[in-house]
Amino acid sequence: LRDAVKKLVQFESDARVDVSKRTLAAVIRVSALVVMLLVALTATKPAAAVPAFARKYGLPCSACHEAWPKLSTFGQNFRDNGYQLGNDRDSPVYQQPAYFPIAFRVVPNWHRESNGARAVDSVPGDSKSGLVEREVNTAGFTFGGIDVISAGTLYKNISFMVQPFLFDGGNSFTQAFVRFDNLVHSPWVNVKFGLFELDTLISEERILTEDNTGGQYYNYHFRPPGDNNVFHGIGDHPLGVELMGHSDNSYTRYSVALVSSGSGSGTPSSESVDVYANFNQGFEIGKLGTQRVGVYGYLGQSPTYFQTTSGSSISGTGTGLRSFYRAGAYGLWYFKKFDLSTFYEHGHDDVFIGNSVPANQPSKLPAGATGPSWNGGFVEAHYTYKPQLILIGKYELIRMAQQANPSIPHNLGNLNEWTIGYRWYPFMSTRAGLAWIQEYSRVNNIAAAPLSGTNDLKSSYVMGFDFDF
Amino acid sequence: MSARRNTLFGAAIMSLLVAITGAAQESHVDGMVGDAKSGKEQYQRYCMYCHGKFGDGRGESAAYLDPKPRDFTKAVFKCRSTPTGTLPTDQDLYDTISRGIHASGMPSWKPLTKQQRVDLVAYIKTFSVRFKEEQPGTPIQIPPEPASTRESVKRGAETFDNLNCWSCHGREGRGNGPNAITLTDSKGYPITPFDLTSGTSFKCGSSDQTLFRDLTNGLDGTPMPSFTDAMKPDQIWDVVHYIQTLRVDGHKLTAQKKDTTKTP
Numbered sequence: 001l002r003d004a005v006k007k008l009v010q011f012e013s014d015a016r017v018d019v020s021k022r023t024l025a026a027v028i029r030v031s032a033l034v035v036m037l038l039v040a041l042t043a044t045k046p047a048a049a050v051p052a053f054a055r056k057y058g059l060p061c062s063a064c065h066e067a068w069p070k071l072s073t074f075g076q077n078f079r080d081n082g083y084q085l086g087n088d089r090d091s092p093v094y095q096q097p098a099y100f101p102i103a104f105r106v107v108p109n110w111h112r113e114s115n116g117a118r119a120v121d122s123v124p125g126d127s128k129s130g131l132v133e134r135e136v137n138t139a140g141f142t143f144g145g146i147d148v149i150s151a152g153t154l155y156k157n158i159s160f161m162v163q164p165f166l167f168d169g170g171n172s173f174t175q176a177f178v179r180f181d182n183l184v185h186s187p188w189v190n191v192k193f194g195l196f197e198l199d200t201l202i203s204e205e206r207i208l209t210e211d212n213t214g215g216q217y218y219n220y221h222f223r224p225p226g227d228n229n230v231f232h233g234i235g236d237h238p239l240g241v242e243l244m245g246h247s248d249n250s251y252t253r254y255s256v257a258l259v260s261s262g263s264g265s266g267t268p269s270s271e272s273v274d275v276y277a278n279f280n281q282g283f284e285i286g287k288l289g290t291q292r293v294g295v296y297g298y299l300g301q302s303p304t305y306f307q308t309t310s311g312s313s314i315s316g317t318g319t320g321l322r323s324f325y326r327a328g329a330y331g332l333w334y335f336k337k338f339d340l341s342t343f344y345e346h347g348h349d350d351v352f353i354g355n356s357v358p359a360n361q362p363s364k365l366p367a368g369a370t371g372p373s374w375n376g377g378f379v380e381a382h383y384t385y386k387p388q389l390i391l392i393g394k395y396e397l398i399r400m401a402q403q404a405n406p407s408i409p410h411n412l413g414n415l416n417e418w419t420i421g422y423r424w425y426p427f428m429s430t431r432a433g434l435a436w437i438q439e440y441s442r443v444n445n446i447a448a449a450p451l452s453g454t455n456d457l458k459s460s461y462v463m464g465f466d467f468d469f
Numbered sequence: 470m471s472a473r474r475n476t477l478f479g480a481a482i483m484s485l486l487v488a489i490t491g492a493a494q495e496s497h498v499d500g501m502v503g504d505a506k507s508g509k510e511q512y513q514r515y516c517m518y519c520h521g522k523f524g525d526g527r528g529e530s531a532a533y534l535d536p537k538p539r540d541f542t543k544a545v546f547k548c549r550s551t552p553t554g555t556l557p558t559d560q561d562l563y564d565t566i567s568r569g570i571h572a573s574g575m576p577s578w579k580p581l582t583k584q585q586r587v588d589l590v591a592y593i594k595t596f597s598v599r600f601k602e603e604q605p606g607t608p609i610q611i612p613p614e615p616a617s618t619r620e621s622v623k624r625g626a627e628t629f630d631n632l633n634c635w636s637c638h639g640r641e642g643r644g645n646g647p648n649a650i651t652l653t654d655s656k657g658y659p660i661t662p663f664d665l666t667s668g669t670s671f672k673c674g675s676s677d678q679t680l681f682r683d684l685t686n687g688l689d690g691t692p693m694p695s696f697t698d699a700m701k702p703d704q705i706w707d708v709v710h711y712i713q714t715l716r717v718d719g720h721k722l723t724a725q726k727k728d729t730t731k732t733p
């Protein structure tokens with residue numbers, strides 16, 4: 001998918017030289033739509049909830065999850081400890097030899113998707129009939145894939161996770177890392193090495209929603225229209241090393257990660273190394289619960305062109321590095337059974353990244369070009385009626401503050417999304433999990449209709465079972 | 470069939486008792502008041518699967534755990550500041566929840582808020598009428614700790630030998646004494662003496678004060694008796710200093726002095 005995006009962006013970059021501004025804007029809209037679609041496809045992987053841990057320790061899902069896969073404070077602490085409880089029962093030598101730390105998660109469901117402004121041939125099947133915008137609806141039973149989660153301890157204070165995602169037609173690795181825990185006998189020094197989710201308390205790996213438009217955090221993957229940054233957002237799973245530390249109860253946490261440029265388990269796009277840092281603090285307010293606030297920042301460099309052979313890019317040779325950053329703050333607010341997750345992000349990309357122009361060809365920058373910047377955020381509300389039932393509501397928005405060049409409509413890239421839903425867990429056990437889910441979501445991509453430039457409205461409804469064994 | 474009927478009858482009685490006593494039960498820790506009703510929600514989320522819906526230690530995971538989960542209906546607790554045979558204080562139960570029981574399936578629940586843990590204490594007390602009928606024992610006074618010296622450790626080793634501690638814990642403290650294999654807990658389940666050389670903590674904490682307390686009061690529900698009549702305080706301190714030298718984490722003579730019997 002990344003190669004496809006790169007080719008598209010490269011095409012977009014090449015095309016910019018020859019086409020008029022109007023055509024350029026249309027190309028950017030199409031590319032933005034394709035990127036959003038690709039992001040949606042890649043971002044809605046089933047997330048981590050690991051009954052293998054429940055089986056190992058005899059604890060129910062509800063111990064580590066307020067409602068799985070959303071972590072509780074206890075679950076967060078367990079994760080921070082390297083999947084260890086610290087009660088001298090963590091090492092594999094305490095497990096029965098037949099125990100194998102593996103879990104599967106599958107979400108068979110029925111869903112309906114509505115795409116409000118899709119470019120289609122005016123005569124179906126006739127590619128020469130001309131494109132028109134139409135609402136396209138699809139519905140039916142589906143099966144997203146299988147999330148295979150193997151995680152636990154290799155030895156006391158050495159933990160691991162391997163998380164392949166198998167889907168029809170392929171597979172990928174969501175995470176694959178080894179972690180050295182409690183180095184120098186301190187919870188403040190833990191080192192993770194491999195492919196992993198960037199440390200964030202509002203984890204997209206453990207998002208509660210599953211549908212195609214609401215089952216992701218757009219802020220975690222956003223790139224402005226026309227932008228060719230190899231970094232897609234803090235929802236990326238990069239390769240690298242992470243130093244992380246926490247207090248005994250994980251109320252105070254920090255992490256610093258050095259990661260390769262780009263995301264995923266493939267060859268990094270360049271030799272540069274990005275830095276991600278996160279700090280958060282928890283505190284109790286009477287009977288309301290544990291509140292958490294945090295800040296984060298990601299500073300990186302993205303290549304703007306590659307070494308080529310006969311015009312074809314050579315993987316990993318990205319150069320013409322230009323900088324970008326993401327920074328923001330978040331909070332988890334609890335009012336007994338009701339809680340809010342709030343998130344804010346400010347992003348900025350260099351002018352060459354934002355305009356998809358190689359840094360060695362500055363003359364190709366459009367007049368008035370500048371580095372794009374934007375602000376975004378979301379509020380996600382939960383009401384945990386009991387461990388077996390959680391109600392979910394989410395609202396997310398993104399607003400462009402500065403487009404990469406004057407030819408791009410000022411509001412292209414803006415986005416509003418909301419989701420409502422619930423998850424019902426018919427039973428709780430220490431062996432497996434099953435949830436009945438129902439969700440509805442709508443996302444409005446402002447000025448992103450591929451032909452008319454009007455708003456592109458999509459919606460998604462899903463109902464089905466989310467089971468984990 | 471008869472056994473099943475008895476079980477159902479027992480469960481019904483237990484439910485009734487919990488319903489009657491649960492509503493009024495409170496706990497008091499550091500100025501906070503625990504509410505059994507709130508504690509019940511926490512219990513059902515975190516504790517029930519080991520300790521059982523009725524607190525009888527028969528949760529669905531109990532069969533796989535060693536040692537077995539505590540049976541709250543008996544109101545017999547290992548980690549206490551109170552003399553053997555008496556009820557623990559609310560603070561004792563709170564500390565156990567917060568710290569966990571080392572080398573068992575019971576983890577530290579410190580990530581829960583203080584209020585949640587105090588609420589849990591209130592609810593756990595509803596499982597036994599003893600908490601309605603009796604007052605907790607009076608916590609023992611821990612005398613000032615003398616310095617841990619080579620002489621103190623040597624005396625402690627001699628006392629360890631003279632009082633036959635080795636018959637359960639082994640000559641080297643590895644939990645492999647000649648009587649080890651014969652031991653059972655108060656419910657008849659086999660129980661292994663603690664390997665004093667393993668890990669970085671003892672069951673009820675790792676501080677010298679905690680060890681002094683446990684040697685004095687014993688661990689109720691286990692074969693570990695109270696030594697309050699068998700040893701004078703100075704002798705207990707000597708044994709504490711000796712036991713601390715057995716740990717594998719290099720504790721040796723620089724044994725932890727800080728009082729960690731109470732958890733935040």
